Amino acid sequence: MTARKLSPGGLPVYRVDEIPDGMATATMLRRQRRRPAQGQPAVAMLFYHGNKHAPLYEVSASATLPALSPRRQAAWTAARTCARCATTRDTPLARNHGGRRLCLGCNRLERLAAARPAWLTLRQRAVDWARTAILDSDVVLIALRQLGHGCPIEVHAIALDGQPLVDILVWPKWPSPKVARTPGAIDADRLVPYLMPLIGRRLIYVGTGWTQTPMGVLSAASELWWRYETSLADPSIKEHRDDEFRQRWTDWHARTWSNGDGLWTGYHNHYGLERIDVHGDSAADLTAAMREGLTDMARDRHPDGRPACPWLPPTGTTPCGARPFLNGLCRTHGGDVDQEVPDGR
Ligand SMILES: [Zn+2]
Ligand SMILES: [Zn+2]
Structure with a gap:
């Protein structure tokens, strides 16, 4: 230069x-x-x-410079040596929260290992949820998709065997003036007959937002939400926040997704191992992907393989890897031995 x-x-x-x-x-x-x-x-x-x-x-x-005394030389080297992988730097390493000097890679490794028991617990809860859901004959998989505010809402619902129950395009009470009326769309306040197949069923859903249940979204689109007697949120249609598929999928798939070294790369917008895109596909694609994803979740067919104890030795970078208990750790490293993880394979 x-x-x-x-x-x-x-x-x-x-x-x-x-x-x-x-x-x-x-x-x-x-x-x-x-x-x-x-x-x-x-x-x-x-x-x-x-x-x-x-x-x-x-x-x-x-x-x-004159050589350091053996004691000072040892301190000088220790300050520049990673306590876990023993690589040395020419500048002193910062101490982490545990007071140890670690290189950036090892610091990240330790923090991920510390987070993993909690992730594995969430993953196991998602698996248990999916196992219960696929045995529940009331379950309906329903997806709503709306391209923007005031746009028509695609509603697609299938039973667990894939049989379609609802497949409609809903025209909102107050559509965006920029959107032309779609042929075949159903006015939001005339939806009730089309939603009858959902009576008495339990909805596992992907909503158009994080906070609203499908009937909440449709009630809002129909402007009926504020009159209880005409709201679409019928109490016989079982909607529960715990049955929001996206959250369960994130708990099961994305939090523990790794690229081999335990680092999260995150595909939490994609359902099913085929990675269907929540933003790019139709409501029918989404229900199909939910059905596939629910089965994978129930079998715990995870891209990371089986859960493994994330405990790291004080030095070295290879985690324990033994079969963990429900709290994410093996028997040796603090596993909760009262609760064994059922083997899904
Ligand atoms: Zn290191
Ligand atoms: Zn272990």
Whole structure:
């Protein structure tokens, strides 16, 4: 890298990412246990922090600092060595919350290992939920999809065997003026006959928002939500926040998804292992993906494989990996032995 200009003393000026090989400031030399030799002239200037200058020296012409005492040398090395993987840096490592000095990768590894028992507990709860759901003959999988405020709402519902129960396009009471009336759409306040197949059923749903149940969304679109006797949220249609599919899928799939080193990459908008996109597909695609995903969840057919104890040794980076109990840890590492994880395979 050529210097962009000369300093007032006639030396070339470099920025931090431009320092040529073999040049270092006094601070950088000290990290290598060296210092500028007696009378060693600067060969260039470092320009940093937007307003500061520091002289740069030839490393080869600099002098070695006197050796540290064995005790100080040990402390110097310890401050620059990762307590887990033993890699060394030329600057001291920060201490984590446990007071240990860890490199960035190991710090992340420990934090993920600490979070994993809670994730594995959520995953197991999602599996239990799915196992109960696929045995419940009342269950209906229902998806609502609306492209934007005031747009028609696709409503698609299937039974667990895939039989379609509801397949309609709902025209909201107050449509967006920008949307042309879709042929075949049903006015929101004339929905009741189309929703009859849902009477007495339990809805497992993907809503158009995080907070509203399907009948809540349709009641709002019909402007009937505020009159209880005409609200579409009939008490015989069982809707419960715990049956929101997206949350269960996230608990089961996304929180524990890893790319081999335990790092979360997150596909929480995709249902079914085919990764159906919640934003890109029709309500019918969504119910089909929910059906597939529910089966995978009930079998705990997870892309990560079986749950494994995430306990990490004090040094080293290979987690325990033994079969965990319900709290996510194995017997040796604090597993809750009263509750064994049922084997889904
Ligand atoms: Zn490390
Ligand atoms: Zn273990």
